[in-house]
Amino acid sequence: MTSTETPMVRADRVCKNFGAVKVLKGISLEVGRGQVACMIGPSGSGKSTFLRCINHLERVDAGRLYVDGELIGYAERGSKLHELQPKVAARQRRDIGMVFQHFNLFPHRTALENIIEAPVLVKKVKRTEAIERGRELLARVGLSDKADAYPAQLSGGQQQRVAIARALAMDPKLMLFDEPTSALDPELVGEVLAVMRDLAAGGMTMVVVTHEMGFAREVADELVFMDDGVVVEAGNPREVLSNPQHERTRGFLSRLL
Ligand code: ADP
Numbered sequence: 001m002t003s004t005e006t007p008m009v010r011a012d013r014v015c016k017n018f019g020a021v022k023v024l025k026g027i028s029l030e031v032g033r034g035q036v037a038c039m040i041g042p043s044g045s046g047k048s049t050f051l052r053c054i055n056h057l058e059r060v061d062a063g064r065l066y067v068d069g070e071l072i073g074y075a076e077r078g079s080k081l082h083e084l085q086p087k088v089a090a091r092q093r094r095d096i097g098m099v100f101q102h103f104n105l106f107p108h109r110t111a112l113e114n115i116i117e118a119p120v121l122v123k124k125v126k127r128t129e130a131i132e133r134g135r136e137l138l139a140r141v142g143l144s145d146k147a148d149a150y151p152a153q154l155s156g157g158q159q160q161r162v163a164i165a166r167a168l169a170m171d172p173k174l175m176l177f178d179e180p181t182s183a184l185d186p187e188l189v190g191e192v193l194a195v196m197r198d199l200a201a202g203g204m205t206m207v208v209v210t211h212e213m214g215f216a217r218e219v220a221d222e223l224v225f226m227d228d229g230v231v232v233e234a235g236n237p238r239e240v241l242s243n244p245q246h247e248r249t250r251g252f253l254s255r256l257l
């Protein structure tokens, strides 16, 4: 990334509280266009909350969060923050894809119907076009033959690949993944990571919360270690993993092995 290019994600001292509990205590980080950032850290450290703030599922209490140079969640006039118009909020949300640990597919819709739902309803894409694109996306995630299968007829790994295709159907400029393989049987993890690898290689900007250190080492441009609502350490994944600078990072990594 050149220094003049606007990063895809920029967090500037982002804080989030739930009541009296401070969950994010000033998160600052940048993710460049086409880059992959992996976030690791103990349970409860605020990783999901951070992703949820990017995707409008939570509201930032202090600090600023920008996607593609645009302030997320608020309108900024001068130095004052205002409520976002619902239309603007909807557009911001539409441009960001999110994949959850539990795939959250509609159980009574086929794989293809799951994928075309949002483009047709939200983006007003013609049904025939959405179907054509949906089939392309199914092929891309290796599920050409599962268009008419219902989620219950698919393995966890296949369901998660449908969920990724569903997110891609909205042509997002940013993809967020919250522990996308944590609910899968070990033998199904690889097929989902392979799809994510392919997406990264295709230039998608991604923020991935994961415990898959092999993926982080090989695919991430930046590894971010969070603990207790702060970024303790961030940098080149190989360097962070092989030579962590902070005691908390060392402790966390040693417990993973
Ligand atoms: P992680 O994803 O790193 O495990 P989370 O972001 O899910 O961490 O949670 C961070 C902290 O925020 C936890 O202590 C959790 O209990 C708390 N928390 C998350 N969501 C809520 C909520 N909606 N209301 C109250 N507390 C919450």
Ligand code: MG
Binding pocket: 047, 048, 049, 178
């Ligand atoms: Mg989480």
